[in-house]
Amino acid sequence: MNVRSNKSEQHYYTVTYVRQKNQVALIEQRLLPHKFSIIRTQSYPETAKAITDMIVRGAGAIGATAAYGYAQGLNEFQGRDKRAFHRHEKRVFTTLAEARPTAVDPVNAMVQIRLELKQYQSIGEKQDQAVRLAEDFARANIAECRSIGKHGAGLINEGTRILTHCNAGWLAFVDYGSATAPMYAAQEEGKSFHVYCDETRPRSQGASLTAWELAQQGISHQIIADNAAGHLMQRGMIDLVIVGSDRTLAQTGEVANKIGTYTKAVLAKRHRIPFYVAIPLSTLDWDTPRGLDIPIEDRGDEEVCGAWGITPSGRRSYVRVANPSSSALNPGFDVTPPELITGIITPIGIIRPKQLMKHRTALT
Numbered sequence: 001m002n003v004r005s006n007k008s009e010q011h012y013y014t015v016t017y018v019r020q021k022n023q024v025a026l027i028e029q030r031l032l033p034h035k036f037s038i039i040r041t042q043s044y045p046e047t048a049k050a051i052t053d054m055i056v057r058g059a060g061a062i063g064a065t066a067a068y069g070y071a072q073g074l075n076e077f078q079g080r081d082k083r084a085f086h087r088h089e090k091r092v093f094t095t096l097a098e099a100r101p102t103a104v105d106p107v108n109a110m111v112q113i114r115l116e117l118k119q120y121q122s123i124g125e126k127q128d129q130a131v132r133l134a135e136d137f138a139r140a141n142i143a144e145c146r147s148i149g150k151h152g153a154g155l156i157n158e159g160t161r162i163l164t165h166c167n168a169g170w171l172a173f174v175d176y177g178s179a180t181a182p183m184y185a186a187q188e189e190g191k192s193f194h195v196y197c198d199e200t201r202p203r204s205q206g207a208s209l210t211a212w213e214l215a216q217q218g219i220s221h222q223i224i225a226d227n228a229a230g231h232l233m234q235r236g237m238i239d240l241v242i243v244g245s246d247r248t249l250a251q252t253g254e255v256a257n258k259i260g261t262y263t264k265a266v267l268a269k270r271h272r273i274p275f276y277v278a279i280p281l282s283t284l285d286w287d288t289p290r291g292l293d294i295p296i297e298d299r300g301d302e303e304v305c306g307a308w309g310i311t312p313s314g315r316r317s318y319v320r321v322a323n324p325s326s327s328a329l330n331p332g333f334d335v336t337p338p339e340l341i342t343g344i345i346t347p348i349g350i351i352r353p354k355q356l357m358k359h360r361t362a363l364t
């Protein structure tokens with residue numbers, strides 16, 4: 001995506017790998033929209049921590065970060081002992097997989113690389129190929145997001161008013177985004193439309209990240225409080241909902257996404273508003289049998305009890321809002337059942353949630 005500053009416009013990917021230094025470069029998303037900066041992780045534990053701390057976040061972006069972190073970790077190994085390398089590989093995999101539990105993309109990315117690496121014998125070959133495969137994963141992520149855009153653009157007409165939740169945009173992937181991809185494609189086709197960004201408490205990814213992205217892209221938008229969507233729907237002000245997903249169960253068509261998505265899907269059904277979920281292939285979970293089995297991340301009190309922002313001097317700072325002696329419950333994601341979902345926008349086309357399994361060959 002192009003980022004505008006006073007003087008220029010420059011294209012950035014959310015995550016890249018610096019081969020000569022074995023570093024992973026990440027846009028520091030906790031500082032956006034106030035400050036644009038890039039950080040570089042020096043080791044795989046640091047990369048895992050960047051995922052946990054949400055320097056990088058969003059299913060596709062943490063998928064690519066885990067892929068690069070995995071390659072980074074394998075390249076940190078020194079020596080010739082194959083058994084020691086094998087133990088090291090397991091540690092790298094587990095550390096990155098456990099960094100955040102709900103999104104399936106990191107595990108899918110690393111499993112894919114791990115399988116491919118089996119054909120290479122020497123440690124050196126595995127180290128080199130891991131980098132190539134991580135780069136392939138990131139490239140595929142970009143291409144898939146572009147295809148999502150192509151398939152989803154037809155849902156948007158001149159004047160369509162779209163609601164989106166959280167940030168399933170460029171920052172949540174390597175480039176282009178999933179839920180935003182149809183918007184960017186529709187814009188490229190010359191259509192004008194309006195986007196309502198749910199602010200998405202408790203962390204406000206909609207207000208901070210999606211709104212910033214849409215502003216960079218010159219797309220008409222407004223931030224709404226999470227509680228405003230029902231009112232807008234009742235007044236006929238929303239025509240279409242498009243959200244992303246952190247894990248979509250192929251067996252049932254259930255969709256895990258940022259907390260509050262389920263509420264919006266219930267509201268959309270009540271008001272007969274089409275509700276779409278946009279996903280790349282790495283978000284599909286072919287194994288988990290029920291939504292109830294999806295691990296839902298608990299992010300602790302802090303996000304609910306207050307807010308992070310930037311002081312006038314540019315320092316990242318936290319303000320407590322809630323009653324000091326109260327605690328909070330903070331499930332980061334919820335699960336939307338398939339009967340509330342009109343369609344899943346995938347890189348191969350729009351599919352009904354319960355039909356995903358039928359399209360397995362094309363989707364893998």
Ligand code: MRU
Nearest residue numbers: 057058059167168172244245258
């Ligand atoms: O907690 P986050 O910010 O990593 O949450 C992920 C999300 O941004 C959303 O759930 C998003 O809609 C799906 S990720 C493409």
